[in-house]
Amino acid sequence: MKYDLIIIGGGLSGLAAGIRSAHFGNRVCILEQQGRVGGLNSYYHYQGRIFDIGLHAITNYVPRHIKSTPLAKTLRQLRLSYDDFQLLPQQISRITFPTKELRFTNDFNFFIQEISEKFPHQIDQFTKFVQSLKGYDEFSAKKEFVSTRQILQSFFFDPLLIEMLLCPLMFYGCSWENDIDFAQFSVLFRSIFCEGFARPQDGMSKIIQLLKTKYQHCGGELKTNCKVQKLHIHQNKVSEVHLSNGQTMKAEKIISCIGLPETKDLCTSWGGKTTNRTTTPRTGxxxxxxxxxxxxxxxxxxxxxxxxxxxxxxxxxxxxxxxxxxxxxxxxxxxxxxxxxxxxxxxxxxxxxxxxxxxxxxxxxxxxxxxxxxxxxxxxxxxxxxxxxxxxxxxxxxxxxxxxxxxxxTGRRQGAVYGTPDKTKDGLTPIKNLFICGTDQGYLGIVGAMLSGISMANAHILY
Ligand SMILES: Cc1cc2nc3c(=O)[nH]c(=O)nc-3n(C[C@H](O)[C@H](O)[C@H](O)COP(=O)(O)OP(=O)(O)OC[C@H]3O[C@@H](n4cnc5c(N)ncnc54)[C@H](O)[C@@H]3O)c2cc1C
Known part of the structure; x- marks a missing residue:
């Protein structure tokens, strides 16, 4: 049987792409090498307890009445309700450096107040900076790397404030060393400082179950313990998907959430006339x-x-x-x-x-x-x-x-949680019917990964 879509990897982005595509009648199959879906944000049993693999916080938290945000969009597109995630907002978080501490909550005004108290000489610049972010559209942004450090230096003269702003955002989503692409920075700034942190009441296990059930109710097929070993390329298209158990499968289109360099490694060739970074992605x-x-x-x-x-x-x-x-x-x-x-x-x-x-x-x-x-x-x-x-x-x-x-x-080369620095923001690869979603498309974290799966399904499967 030939599928409309095969998704390599049952990470959060793969599951979201699967739900979206299956919901609109496509024959979809997700292939996951592990026995359980969820990838970097799944869960496991250890000493009689359930441990989340990656969960610190769901970023992008907003209260239910705020609609036009990534969390609201994700829930709407996956036909989920706000209550499904049972989100508990954070109490307070801190950025602690030797001489100063900045606290933040899910109320952005609290953070502005902190900046005005701890960096009174920078508050006007901070307000201007936040204003400038409002008009910034990360996804129509140029594909080339734009140095956040340079942009921050053009706003702030106190280097300590720059370091303190960078610290949490880099820890929670940066695949570059010592600097970060400004498009990525602005996504993280919004999702962490302007929106905020929450935790699902019962950890990730319920969310993973919810996504899996939703996908299967939409008619999607899931094969766990099913590792993709090779993508056979013919005339610059994936013609066959070879599994480690010796089987082969076919599909019109393939979406991969396992990472760009990792996907390239699966392909028997990686042609294409373009010579941008996606043709030679670096390992994070x-x-x-x-x-x-x-x-x-x-x-x-x-x-x-x-x-x-x-x-x-x-x-x-x-x-x-x-x-x-x-x-x-x-x-x-x-x-x-x-x-x-x-x-x-x-x-x-x-x-x-x-x-x-x-x-x-x-x-x-x-x-x-x-x-x-x-x-x-x-x-x-x-x-x-x-x-x-x-x-x-x-x-x-x-x-x-x-x-x-x-x-x-997870199969992420060198354990690079945030993937390659060479993102493919449009999800395209040099192979015509092969697309990337998740971390290496540029949205990451829990909400980001799901949003990436949704956007790539919308752009390449449902258009
Ligand atoms: C320790 C840690 C803490 C984190 N904390 C947070 C946090 O607090 N908040 C937050 O928002 N994000 C957090 N993250 C990041 C978040 O987990 C990821 O950004 C997100 O889950 C990535 O999803 P993805 O779909 O892009 O990829 P992945 O989750 O990597 O999914 C890829 C899937 O593909 C499968 N796979 C790989 N190779 C193959 C193959 N050849 N064949 C079949 N299947 C394959 C893998 O098993 C995996 O299930 C954390 C990550 C880690 C590791």
Whole structure:
């Protein structure tokens, strides 16, 4: 049988593209290499608990009555209701540098007030900058990289403010080292500072189930434990999809959410006359160590009320692949307990994120790998102790992902969570009937990935 559409990967973007395409009567099949869909934002069972792989926060949070935003658009296009996600807004988040701290909530006016108190000499420029973002359309923006640092320097003369604005936005979505494409920055600025953070009441498992059920109700087929091994290219089109179990499949069109370099690797040729970056996409350099810690107490008992804390130990923020296994000079501390809820989580939980070096982790033998995981967690915890005193004595269980884990389970080369710096914003590849959605199309995060799947289905399947 020939499908209208095969989707490679059941990440959030692939699921959203599948729902949208199947809803309008297309014969769609999603092929997912793992036993469960959700990709980087799925969940797993560990020591009698359900752990979310990637969830710190759903960005783009807005209250239900605000309509023309990415969250509202995503829900509308997937025919989901606001209540389906059961979103709990954050309490408060912090960006902490040695000499200053900026707090933010889901009320953007609170953040403006913070800037006016902590950077009174920059508040007029900040207002102008925010105004300029309102007229900026990221997706009609030029495809070439535009340096955010240069743009910020043209608005602000205090370098510390620039670093403090960059820190959370880079941690939550930047695939470039030490700078970020301005189109990407403006998406992140809106989704994190102007809109905000929330957590689904029961974590990602319900959302994943909801998307999967919706897709199947629309008539979509899903094959899990089904890895795509090769895309056979004939006359610059994908003619056959070869699976690792030896089967082959055919479709009019293919959408891939596994990443641009990863998709290129599957193709028997990668022709095309264009010579832009999408023809030779680089592997992303940035990956993380993520530690999930269950406590035998509640974080509030340790006087920690912050939802997400971004820290940096110096006045300059270095967002780059570290020269050591991990870089603890900056990091993210996320506390899933510190969302506004009437139904508190049964246990205290802290998630820690540090920049990490794939090559160094990958070079360790198995024994050393396990030793280093423990050592790096200890190093990471030392830095956290000043924000959550007593944390180290309260750990019940923990689990750690390294860049190697991320590569192993998601297929993202070198564990590059945010993909290649060479995005294909229109989703096109040099292969005529092959399109990219998700991280390497340029929208990322939970809402971003779903929006990407929707936009690419609308643009290339449903037009
Ligand atoms: C530790 C961590 C924390 C994060 N925290 C947050 C957060 O708090 N908030 C937020 O919004 N975002 C967060 N993210 C980012 C977010 O998870 C991603 O941006 C988003 O889920 C990407 O979705 P995607 O559909 O583009 O790709 P992916 O999720 O990578 O999906 C790709 C899918 O393709 C499958 N696949 C790969 N190769 C093949 C193949 N050959 N054949 C078949 N299937 C294949 C993979 O198994 C995977 O399921 C986090 C990510 C990580 C890793």
């Amino acid at each position: 350099a940035l990956s993380f160590m993520e530690s999930i810690i269950i406590l035998n107490t509640m974080p509030s008992q340790l006087t920690f009320d912050t939802t997400i804390l971004f820290y940096n130990d110096s006045e300059r923020f270095f967002y780059q692949r570290p020269k050591t296994l991990i870089d603890t000079s900056s990091g993210v501390i996320c506390c899933p307990n510190n969302y506004q809820t009437e139904k508190p989580l049964p246990e205290g939980m802290i998630r820690l994120t540090n920049l990490a070096n794939f090559t160094l982790w990958n070079g360790l033998d198995e024994e050393e790998y396990h030793i280093q995981k423990k050592f790096c967690l200890r190093e990471s915890l030392k830095k956290v102790e000043r924000f959550i005193p007593g944390l180290q004595d309260r750990i019940l269980i923990h689990d750690i992902f390294t860049p190697k884990t991320i590569e192993k389970f």
